[in-house]
Amino acid sequence: MGFRLFPEQASTISFEVDHLLYFLLAVAIFFTVLIFCAIIFFSIRYRRRSDRELPHAVHGGLPLEIAWSVIPFGLTMVMFTWGASVFFKESRPPDNAMQIYVVAKQWMWKLQHIEGQREINELHIPVGRPVRLTMTSEDVIHSFFVPAFRTKQDVLPGRYTTTWFQAVKPGKYHLFCAEYCGTKHSGMIGWIYAMEPRDYEAWLSGGRAMGSLAENGEKLFDDLACGNCHKPDGSGRCPNLVGLYGKNVQLASGAVVKADEAYIRESILQPTAKIVAGYQPLMPTFQGLVTEEGVLQLVEYIKSLGEKPGVPEGSGVTPALNREVPNTQATRPSNATSTPRNR
Amino acid sequence: MASEVHVETLAVREQFDTASQQKNASTLGMWVFLITEIMFFGGMFLAYTAYRSWYPNVFGAASRTLNATIGAINTAVLLCSSYTMVLAVRAGQLGRRKTIMLFLVLTIILGFVFLGIKGYEWWEKFEEHHVPGASFHLEGTPLQGQAQLFFSLYFAMTGLHALHMVVGVGIMSYLLYQTYVGKYTAEYYTPIDVGGLYWHFVDIIWIYLFPLLYLIDRHGPKP
Amino acid sequence: MNASYGIKSWLFTKDHKRIALLYLATITFFFFIGGIFATLIRIELLTPKGDLVSSDTYNKLFTMHGVIMVFFFLIPSIPATLGNFFIPMMIGARDLAFPRINLLSWYLLVIGGLFAIFAMVAGGVDTGWTFYTPYSTSYSNTWVIATALGIFIAGFSSILTGLNFIVTVHTMRAPGMTWFRLPLMVWSNYATSLIQVLGTPVLAITMVLVFCERTFHIGIFDPALGGDPVLFQHLFWFYSHPAVYIMVLPGMGVISELISVYSRKAVFGYGFVAFSSVAIAVLGFLVWGHHLFVSGQSLYAGMVFSFLSYFVAIPSAIKVFNWTATLYKGSISFATPMLYAFGFIGLFTIGGLTGLFVAALGIDVHVTDTYFVIAHFHYIMVGGTLMAYLGGLHYWWPKITGRMYPEGWAKLSALIIFLGFNLTFFPQFILGYLGMPRRYHAYSDEFQVLHVLSTAGASVLAVGYLLPAIYFVWSLRYGQVAGANPWKATGLEWQTPSPPPPHNFEETPVVTHDAYDYSTTVGEVIEVG
Amino acid sequence: MSERTEHVDSVATYTIVWVSLLIATAVTSAVAFIDLGPFSVVVALAIAVLKMLLVALFFMHVRHSTKLTRLVVMGGLMWLGILITLSMADFITRGWIGVPGK
Amino acid sequence: MAENRDTHDEREVELPEIERPGVHHEEKDVNVWAVGKFAIALVLICIAALFLLFGLFRYFQAREAALQPPPRGGVNVDARRLPPSPRLQDAPILDLKQMRDAEDQILGSYGWVDRQGGIVRIPIDRAIDLLAQRGLPARPQAGPQSAAADVSVPTESGLGPKMMPPGGPLSSSGLK
Numbered sequence A: 001m002g003f004r005l006f007p008e009q010a011s012t013i014s015f016e017v018d019h020l021l022y023f024l025l026a027v028a029i030f031f032t033v034l035i036f037c038a039i040i041f042f043s044i045r046y047r048r049r050s051d052r053e054l055p056h057a058v059h060g061g062l063p064l065e066i067a068w069s070v071i072p073f074g075l076t077m078v079m080f081t082w083g084a085s086v087f088f089k090e091s092r093p094p095d096n097a098m099q100i101y102v103v104a105k106q107w108m109w110k111l112q113h114i115e116g117q118r119e120i121n122e123l124h125i126p127v128g129r130p131v132r133l134t135m136t137s138e139d140v141i142h143s144f145f146v147p148a149f150r151t152k153q154d155v156l157p158g159r160y161t162t163t164w165f166q167a168v169k170p171g172k173y174h175l176f177c178a179e180y181c182g183t184k185h186s187g188m189i190g191w192i193y194a195m196e197p198r199d200y201e202a203w204l205s206g207g208r209a210m211g212s213l214a215e216n217g218e219k220l221f222d223d224l225a226c227g228n229c230h231k232p233d234g235s236g237r238c239p240n241l242v243g244l245y246g247k248n249v250q251l252a253s254g255a256v257v258k259a260d261e262a263y264i265r266e267s268i269l270q271p272t273a274k275i276v277a278g279y280q281p282l283m284p285t286f287q288g289l290v291t292e293e294g295v296l297q298l299v300e301y302i303k304s305l306g307e308k309p310g311v312p313e314g315s316g317v318t319p320a321l322n323r324e325v326p327n328t329q330a331t332r333p334s335n336a337t338s339t340p341r342n343r
Numbered sequence B: 001m002a003s004e005v006h007v008e009t010l011a012v013r014e015q016f017d018t019a020s021q022q023k024n025a026s027t028l029g030m031w032v033f034l035i036t037e038i039m040f041f042g043g044m045f046l047a048y049t050a051y052r053s054w055y056p057n058v059f060g061a062a063s064r065t066l067n068a069t070i071g072a073i074n075t076a077v078l079l080c081s082s083y084t085m086v087l088a089v090r091a092g093q094l095g096r097r098k099t100i101m102l103f104l105v106l107t108i109i110l111g112f113v114f115l116g117i118k119g120y121e122w123w124e125k126f127e128e129h130h131v132p133g134a135s136f137h138l139e140g141t142p143l144q145g146q147a148q149l150f151f152s153l154y155f156a157m158t159g160l161h162a163l164h165m166v167v168g169v170g171i172m173s174y175l176l177y178q179t180y181v182g183k184y185t186a187e188y189y190t191p192i193d194v195g196g197l198y199w200h201f202v203d204i205i206w207i208y209l210f211p212l213l214y215l216i217d218r219h220g221p222k223p
Numbered sequence C: 001m002n003a004s005y006g007i008k009s010w011l012f013t014k015d016h017k018r019i020a021l022l023y024l025a026t027i028t029f030f031f032f033i034g035g036i037f038a039t040l041i042r043i044e045l046l047t048p049k050g051d052l053v054s055s056d057t058y059n060k061l062f063t064m065h066g067v068i069m070v071f072f073f074l075i076p077s078i079p080a081t082l083g084n085f086f087i088p089m090m091i092g093a094r095d096l097a098f099p100r101i102n103l104l105s106w107y108l109l110v111i112g113g114l115f116a117i118f119a120m121v122a123g124g125v126d127t128g129w130t131f132y133t134p135y136s137t138s139y140s141n142t143w144v145i146a147t148a149l150g151i152f153i154a155g156f157s158s159i160l161t162g163l164n165f166i167v168t169v170h171t172m173r174a175p176g177m178t179w180f181r182l183p184l185m186v187w188s189n190y191a192t193s194l195i196q197v198l199g200t201p202v203l204a205i206t207m208v209l210v211f212c213e214r215t216f217h218i219g220i221f222d223p224a225l226g227g228d229p230v231l232f233q234h235l236f237w238f239y240s241h242p243a244v245y246i247m248v249l250p251g252m253g254v255i256s257e258l259i260s261v262y263s264r265k266a267v268f269g270y271g272f273v274a275f276s277s278v279a280i281a282v283l284g285f286l287v288w289g290h291h292l293f294v295s296g297q298s299l300y301a302g303m304v305f306s307f308l309s310y311f312v313a314i315p316s317a318i319k320v321f322n323w324t325a326t327l328y329k330g331s332i333s334f335a336t337p338m339l340y341a342f343g344f345i346g347l348f349t350i351g352g353l354t355g356l357f358v359a360a361l362g363i364d365v366h367v368t369d370t371y372f373v374i375a376h377f378h379y380i381m382v383g384g385t386l387m388a389y390l391g392g393l394h395y396w397w398p399k400i401t402g403r404m405y406p407e408g409w410a411k412l413s414a415l416i417i418f419l420g421f422n423l424t425f426f427p428q429f430i431l432g433y434l435g436m437p438r439r440y441h442a443y444s445d446e447f448q449v450l451h452v453l454s455t456a457g458a459s460v461l462a463v464g465y466l467l468p469a470i471y472f473v474w475s476l477r478y479g480q481v482a483g484a485n486p487w488k489a490t491g492l493e494w495q496t497p498s499p500p501p502p503h504n505f506e507e508t509p510v511v512t513h514d515a516y517d518y519s520t521t522v523g524e525v526i527e528v529g
Numbered sequence D: 001m002s003e004r005t006e007h008v009d010s011v012a013t014y015t016i017v018w019v020s021l022l023i024a025t026a027v028t029s030a031v032a033f034i035d036l037g038p039f040s041v042v043v044a045l046a047i048a049v050l051k052m053l054l055v056a057l058f059f060m061h062v063r064h065s066t067k068l069t070r071l072v073v074m075g076g077l078m079w080l081g082i083l084i085t086l087s088m089a090d091f092i093t094r095g096w097i098g099v100p101g102k
Numbered sequence E: 001m002a003e004n005r006d007t008h009d010e011r012e013v014e015l016p017e018i019e020r021p022g023v024h025h026e027e028k029d030v031n032v033w034a035v036g037k038f039a040i041a042l043v044l045i046c047i048a049a050l051f052l053l054f055g056l057f058r059y060f061q062a063r064e065a066a067l068q069p070p071p072r073g074g075v076n077v078d079a080r081r082l083p084p085s086p087r088l089q090d091a092p093i094l095d096l097k098q099m100r101d102a103e104d105q106i107l108g109s110y111g112w113v114d115r116q117g118g119i120v121r122i123p124i125d126r127a128i129d130l131l132a133q134r135g136l137p138a139r140p141q142a143g144p145q146s147a148a149a150d151v152s153v154p155t156e157s158g159l160g161p162k163m164m165p166p167g168g169p170l171s172s173s174g175l176k
């Protein structure tokens, strides 16, 4: 961090805030220069040459007064509306933001990811994903301030407050406490580490080889006990998922749908929306129990069931997945069989 | 000319030109002071409004433990004292020294009655463990913090009001003494007038405190 | 003024002029105390590490700097010294409406100040001048209550001064002195008095509630009991935003006088400037939530307060334009008071325009609680009001003391102050936008260059303030004797001898001219313009 | 020597006002026991305002006072209104965007 | 008495004006009605502003809602679940108080420790008294204080092995 005159722009909102700043600067510089020049010019041009001078009174006019009231008023209304617009964006996290919990205390920040990782005074986040912080304080008021992201939100005891940001480039950014909180208020600082998504996944899994989405999906499949119902041999009251992806599925309503990513996703989050013919609506919803990543991983895993090894479905990244997903070259799920689905 | 300018009487002090001017100035000054008092109490009215809007049920339950009858009696006492006060002012306008003193004494007595009743109420609250602090407990709700908040506001607001009453009684006593030694006449009774304004103002504060503290949700929640 | 001698004649005086001088001594004392704290702060901030003083001490330093400078110096400054001295004279009265209450105001300021000094000496207070809860009520173990008590008492000093001015201006103007013939100094101080009377009581009750919360744990600001820390902020800022207008409006009144005298012209748009003063006072009560934008206040309330904040900027804009227009076709003198007036207009413009920055919700999220805000308000309070105060002191010095100050030294000081000020506080705008938080004892290395510049400026500034202290005292004995009206100013105060006699006027003046009619004071005339 | 006049109200006037105030107190106490839903607050405050007006206009002589005095009184009430209204604009609009803290 | 005559009438009392000779003041004061109109206008503008800003608020809300990325596959994931335990404490002092209260409860009460084995617990004050009465054995045996070997000695960090219920002090007696 060397000496600089302008902070880094590291989040999606930084640009908007800075544009507003430029506008305000332009207005401010304009009026400053105007007033300074007017004063200097008038005072020199009309300087007193003799102590016996008596200037004529210059009578003010209503039009002039109105003009220099209305024009600044118009400018201020622009400032207000623009500022409010940016503020609204800064305040309302996108619906698909990933969640981080923050507890502030004198004089440290404690953060926890949904997956369980806890950090002190540091926060690792992926670039390109909106991150939403739900924060509270154990004692006095603190404030979560990341200058590079242009975000700040006071953290209050007994209450949750929220802030959000989306990093646009990897880097290490200051985190400051911005509400006076006692002795070590100036020591309540830390770092935000924005990382490429792949690196973030690596960090999240403790640095081990992170595996593909499908491998993680398999783990999640076990964690969530999907296998209790969806047995690989297709027995039981639940459909076999092996080879499901890409097949046409007959629904209880009589319609036939193709089992693409969207269908699989919906089956996990809203299973009663489309009931498979011949089965009871027994499947519980996993809404609220699985993150966005989790759904992606499960979908990838299910896609990988029944695949012939080495032949990935489609080439490269499928459109339904977003850019930050690491490569999806199929790898062999460890316990999949290539038994074709029985229907 | 110059020397006459600097002679001072009670009715026309040095800085004033006429008795009317002085009276107008004094009256305006007391009114301005009263609006500072409105803003002084106003902060607590805000706290009350905010917390009542957040915790209506707990505040209602807590309010019902106050004795509305005693509150109403106290309100009546204070209104009577305003009546006697304005009659004292009227007597001042007419320059009747003995009448002024009579009504001032009545006002003071009623003021003491009010304070006495208030003291009794507070003692009752103390007995019922409704005083905020370590031994606070309000039956019937797990939300002890919020209930305690009601009582904190109750004691703070009625306490500040009672303090103003005490000051008021002190002012009345001073006016009583000054009347006794004959300082006031029909031409100059301004201190009584202005003291009256203060007294009535304290009454008005109570006129608001009574319904806000005692009468909210008095009918209780729906069964 | 030299009517009687002896300490008792001063301590029991009813003469508004003597009371003004008592105030002058008191606030100068507090200014230097606050300034010493500022100096220590700036020296500590020379280096990124906290090495000069401990964290706790630094926290006490900025708290006490803010408290002393705001409550015991700037709020009383112009109204209680220049206002007290000249308002009765400007309206043609012999004294204020309630002289003994005026004296009581001074005593209250001194007593409040003694409590604040006690708190300082006994160990200090470290809550910030804003006393945010729950830190100040449940966590700080410093002298919070003593300081709160000092502020409470000083608040009543302010209320009584305001009350006095309001009643005086309404009831004691000389014959012919209608409202629209009043000097703009009177209008500004009247508007200030409105704020003092309506806003300060809320500060008083807030301090009482802090005391109750701290002592009895009543829970009003404690979330564990259902209370809300943001309620404290609403109550505090309901006063403290109008308070900043208490701090600037009298300065604006002085500037109106100075611009007029030293251009020898009536203030352009007199009526507009007068109305703007009152408009600032009234509108200033509608905007306090702009200090709570990121505090947990609702988004809607944030929008309301931001919107209203832009309304209050317009009257200030009107004034700046009118002052500048007054110079047009005037006869401009560069006497020291005029230099201070120019400084005020320029620096108030910059400070006020940056107020527009922080009033914008989107920007404030980034710059709140950083040095940007510090720079914003120091520009207005120091670059603005303090310069206006110095300008007014220089302008009225001959009338108050009968002596002139040394013009050469005065001009030099004004220049030093201007340069030192900008060097101190302009880098702080950059620091703030970079993200340097306020109230930081130690900071990240990359901020150091700007901090060094700021401290360098502060040293220059200190010299600039020291000089007037010296030469004003010097001039009491050795300054050139001044006549009744060395500046050929209008205004009833210039029609009395210098210094004025105890009851100001032997005969009540009768006013027949508008406020700034220089044809009455400039003797032999060369018409220009 | 000029004259100035003062308005002296009669004892009867004051007595009527006093009795009205006592009646209003009784009414407000009694009405409090009736469940009027949200209007309970409105009625209670309305009666309080009426009582305040009676005390101010008659006992405090605002009835006979200068326009300036009346302006001062209304100004004070308006200022209290500003404090409460704008602060409540925060307290009752929290959570409008469904995000904790705003 | 004069009182009787005037109790029922309103009147005007004439008083001599007391004046100081040679001095006067201006009688005309502010135009109250003009100020009043300004105040009313201000109130109306404020109320209008509150409504206007509400409208703007709704506009921004709609704008942001429209800008949300459509949930992929038609269903939006509401991922607001909580992290696994151990979770961040936001009020550790309350948790500590709870734990201490639970410990105090155990320390201060009678109860069965092992019904079949015939082991009970008694309040610690009582235990101290008993120990003081009966005393400790005069001769130390295999280990120190073997008479107390069957007693679990609570310390700052816990209740001791015999007393501590499995799962910690919070696990028993219905405390959460």
Ligand code: HEA
Residues within 6 Å of the ligand: A027, A031, A032, A035, A071, A072, A073, A075, A076, C130, C244, C245, C247, C248, C290, C291, C309, C310, C312, C313, C314, C316, C317, C318, C320, C348, C349, C350, C351, C352, C353, C355, C356, C358, C359, C360, C364, C367, C368, C369, C373, C376, C377, C380, C381, C385
């Ligand atoms: C004398 C004191 C003074 C004055 C006059 C002002 C004036 C203004 N202030 Fe400032 N302010 C403070 C002292 C002052 N302030 C202090 C002490 C704090 C911080 C307290 C703390 O937290 O410790 C603060 C903080 C503060 C904040 C909160 C920042 C934060 O903490 O996040 C805000 C936000 O709206 C604000 C806004 C304004 C505005 C809009 C004005 C306006 O009134 C300014 C109007 C002036 C102009 C606009 C310039 C002149 C006009 C022109 C040259 C014409 C062109 C104009 C237009 C285009 C409109 N101020």
Ligand code: HEA
Residues within 6 Å of the ligand: C031, C032, C034, C035, C036, C038, C039, C041, C042, C062, C063, C065, C066, C067, C069, C070, C074, C127, C128, C129, C130, C374, C378, C381, C382, C386, C424, C437, C438, C439, C440, C441, C458, C461, C462, C463, C465, C466
């Ligand atoms: C009201 C007026 C006022 C004035 C005039 C000043 C004047 C100054 N202020 Fe201050 N300031 C505040 C009000 C004011 N300030 C407030 C309210 C805060 C916020 C507090 C908080 O956050 O809680 C603040 C905070 C503040 C900070 C931020 C601290 C932080 O956030 O960590 C800084 C940092 O530079 C600062 C600097 C200065 C400087 C250099 C001056 C200079 O202008 C000072 C000039 C120097 C002198 C006047 C000294 C001159 C004389 C001598 C050295 C000789 C001594 C002689 C004798 C004893 C005979 N101020």
Ligand code: CUA
Residues within 6 Å of the ligand: A105, A106, A107, A141, A142, A143, A177, A178, A179, A180, A181, A182, A184, A185, A186, A188
């Ligand atoms: Cu936490 Cu400052």
Ligand SMILES: [Cu+2]
Residues within 6 Å of the ligand: C240, C241, C244, C287, C288, C290, C291
């Ligand atoms: Cu402000």
